[in-house]
Amino acid sequence: MFVEDTNMELDCLRQGDILKRIPFPLLAMGSLQVLGRISSAATELSYPNIDAILSTHRNDPNYFTGQVLMRLSFGAVISQCCELEPRNGKLIGSSFSIARLIQVKDNILADSEKLASLKANRDPRSSAPGFFDYFYVEPHERLDGKEWMVDYSQIVSLPKSEFPGILAHKILQMDDRSRVRFKMKLAAYLGRLTEEETRDKLEEPW
Secondary structure, eight states: OBOOGGGOOTTSOOTTOEEEEEEEEEOOGGGOEEOEEEOOSOOOSSSOOEEEOEEEETTEEEEEOEEOEEEEEEEEEOSOGGGGOOBTTBOSSSEEEEEEEEEOOHHHHTOHHHHHHHHHTOOTTSSSOOOSSEEEEOOOGGGTTOOEEEEEEEEEEEEGGGTTGGGGGEEEOBOHHHHHHHHHHHHHHHHOOOHHHHHTTOSSOO
């Protein structure tokens, strides 16, 4: 699944690269806390009015700072390789995306057929595609010796300014065959047609 250390490209990112200690926030709207300053406006309330503290980012003055739960996790780069090619030491795109690795769920571990299907990383185009939303990652000493799966639904984007510093987080690189399987399953998860779209013969929408 992974290339040998001698073949790992440490000066670039590739789709499917495994990174360590990536912060994945839990963006639960109901528990989001926003930092602010006490308003100078007069009030009869027994607690202060709070104005959000705003910051400017890329000429947009409407950014504010919030506090959210987050966890450092392993992650797999899902951005396409061409988008990760540095030009003059910088990435062209404004950001790159990473999907979180999670431990294999108990209900999958308890079902031998489900576990075998997960481990096979089946072709999503086949008549028995298996799991669309997960990509199995075999145990490795740099992954705490445990079985993992990439959860395509848990995605975080990092700004291009994190490159090249993010390279220090790169611990594994998928071999070519595994990377193509990884991207094809990702494409199927994000872009597969619904039953209604297939029924309406929209496979060729142009």
